Amino acid sequence: MSVTVALTTAAVLWGAAAGLLVPRAAHRLSVEPDEPWRAVCPAGHPFTGVAGGWLGTVRCVDCVGAARVAAGRARPSPGPVPPGTRSGPLPPGGRPSTRSGPLPPGTRKGSLPPRTPPGALPRDAPPAAPPDAPCSPPYEKTLRFVLLGGIVCGSLAFATGPRPELAVWLLLAPFALLLAVVDRRVHRLPDVLTLPLAGAAAGLLGVAGLLPGDGGSWFGALLGGTGLGAMYFVLFLINPAGMGFGDVKLALGIGTVLGWYGWSVLFAGAMAGFVLGALYGLGLILTRRGGRRTAIPFGPFMLAGAWAGLLLGGLGAAG
DSSP: OHHHHHHHHHHHHHHHHHHHHHHHHHHHHOOOTTSOOOOBOTTSOBOOSGGGGTSOOSSOHHHHHHHHHHHHHHSOOOOOOOTTOOOSSOOTTSOOOOOOOOOOTTOOTTOSOOOOOTTSOOTTSOOOOOOOOOOOOOOOOHHHHHHHHHHHHHHHHHHHOSSTHHHHHHHHHHHHHHHHHHHHHHSOOOHHHHHHHHHHHHHHHHHHHHSTTOOSOHHHHHHHHHHHHHHHHHHHHHOTTTSOHHHHHHHHHHHHHHHTTOHHHHHHHHHHHHHHHHHHHHHHHHTTSOOTTOOOOOHHHHHHHHHHHHHHHHHHHHO
């Protein structure tokens, strides 16, 4: 049990760290077909850094620097010290002096306005000008990706335990999360992610199958990827308007990871994706936010079903 707890904790941290990198990559990939990947942040700064600017936090380096400059400009400067106010160390006894300077000629005691404490702005002072913040890019909040990445990876580690395929699930999970975000935004599953995901799943599971203690079958994984991909291809031919070809390519990778645990897990994970998608569509109709012909991104539901199937398969292999 202690090993499982340690693996789960490490997986949660891994997923949370990967979630920090999702928003920038999702922003760059969320473009319409035939458009190049975005090379600048929402504020117009070119991406630079590791891996050509693909790896990084939610804000680019220029945005972080501009935000710090704007924060410095927004700080109120200390006001002038009122007449009669002593500066320097406190007098003996530790109590500050309350004596004020002489009153101006013709001024009655008690008619002066209340003194402004040192460093505070007067009550009648005009409001400070808004900070010059050229960088307020409309990124999505990073916290949701951090939490989602931690939950997905942590649950996979808890269900799988110390078996070789856990490393495969943890390596593929950040890319699956990225695919779900991009598809939700622009209803598109980029080939640069779907096809390499399928190839990486097959190759990494082949290595896991050579190690002792694995809980699945590499041959079953290959059959699962081929079978689920063929089924989605038939659905695409029957109704191209209701099934995108990107879903067909994604099915290759999903079928591979689900087929690792056998046909029952493959069927359960694939059906879970259809059920979740149908429930979402029904919710749109009931809330009058869509109709029967409203296009919905199916990739996130396919990936959610695959996640549920892997949890089922991992727990079954452990039992």
